[in-house]
Amino acid sequence: MPAQVIDGKAFAARLRERVGQEAAKFAEAAGRKAGLAVVLVGEDAASQVYVRSKHKATVAAHMESFEHRLPADTAEADLLALVAQLNADPAVDGILVQLPLPDHLDEQAVIAAISPDKDVDGFHVTNAGRLAVGQSGFVPCTPLGCMMLLTDRLGDLSGLEAVVIGRSNIVGKPMAQLLLDANATVTIAHSRTRDLPAVVRRADIVVAAVGRAEMVKAEWLKPQATVIDVGINRLPPEPGADKGRLVGDVDYTGAQGVAAAITPVPGGVGPMTIAVLLRNTLVAAYRNAGLDLPEGAL
Numbered sequence: 001m002p003a004q005v006i007d008g009k010a011f012a013a014r015l016r017e018r019v020g021q022e023a024a025k026f027a028e029a030a031g032r033k034a035g036l037a038v039v040l041v042g043e044d045a046a047s048q049v050y051v052r053s054k055h056k057a058t059v060a061a062h063m064e065s066f067e068h069r070l071p072a073d074t075a076e077a078d079l080l081a082l083v084a085q086l087n088a089d090p091a092v093d094g095i096l097v098q099l100p101l102p103d104h105l106d107e108q109a110v111i112a113a114i115s116p117d118k119d120v121d122g123f124h125v126t127n128a129g130r131l132a133v134g135q136s137g138f139v140p141c142t143p144l145g146c147m148m149l150l151t152d153r154l155g156d157l158s159g160l161e162a163v164v165i166g167r168s169n170i171v172g173k174p175m176a177q178l179l180l181d182a183n184a185t186v187t188i189a190h191s192r193t194r195d196l197p198a199v200v201r202r203a204d205i206v207v208a209a210v211g212r213a214e215m216v217k218a219e220w221l222k223p224q225a226t227v228i229d230v231g232i233n234r235l236p237p238e239p240g241a242d243k244g245r246l247v248g249d250v251d252y253t254g255a256q257g258v259a260a261a262i263t264p265v266p267g268g269v270g271p272m273t274i275a276v277l278l279r280n281t282l283v284a285a286y287r288n289a290g291l292d293l294p295e296g297a298l
């Protein structure tokens, strides 16, 4: 039996639908829409595509979208001044500064300037710290989306062996913390891990977030593992084509013969990231307005 396909795109569409319904109720109760500000510095083509899809999804979910596009040579002081203005703006519940930033800008300094209560990306040290010690705060969208897919598929994760490949602050580390909070036994593997295939072979759950096209091979997987592929890599174009295919960090075709279930790329984790961003923004809006989000609504 080939692995089941974990349809992140469909799951994300249902989540966006629920968020949209709750956002409409929020607008009624608060007398204003929930607002998300997205800041894009420079002209990076991929970033432009993401920012456009965030904008469309935000508006479709009955929220206000504030887009700020700044030139690639923006001075750090000017970017920090914009962040301060958004922090102070009562119409703005969530702030997202699209990463990566141009090299002359200090990403850590910019993230540190965002109010933790508006940090819907969950990148601020305050939110990272809250996650680390088990306090409520904003959790990064991609790992939270992965957790939603995992618990939907597997239910209770207690005692399962989980291997996270990749140790970034944005995906690997928070993913490991969420799995730990769910009582999985968690290993974080990375570029210096010895015998990665043997480590991966223990895993009931594999989360691949390394950013290397099709690096995780079918032979590494334990039969009936659940595989979450966070990678989005573009292969070089075939002769005659202008764009290469998008692939994940896992050899998808091979893994389908071994795994119980796997997320595709595209259509897996990527759409979840945007849906969770809207969810986090709505949670921020309820908090910032001093209202209670109905229990179990999202």
Ligand SMILES: Nc1nc(=O)c2c([nH]1)NC[C@@H]1CN(c3ccc(C(=O)N[C@@H](CCC(=O)O)C(=O)O)cc3)C=[N+]21
Residues within 6 Å of the ligand: 050, 096, 097, 098, 099, 100, 121, 141, 232, 246, 265, 266, 267, 268, 269, 270, 271, 272, 273, 274
């Ligand atoms: N501050 C910040 N927060 C982010 O969350 C953030 C960021 N910066 N910088 C860039 C990355 C990337 N990212 C994606 C979101 C959605 C898809 C997505 O929906 N992908 C679709 C389509 C892929 C395609 O066709 O290009 C899919 O996987 O099916 C992918 C990638 C958010 N990021």
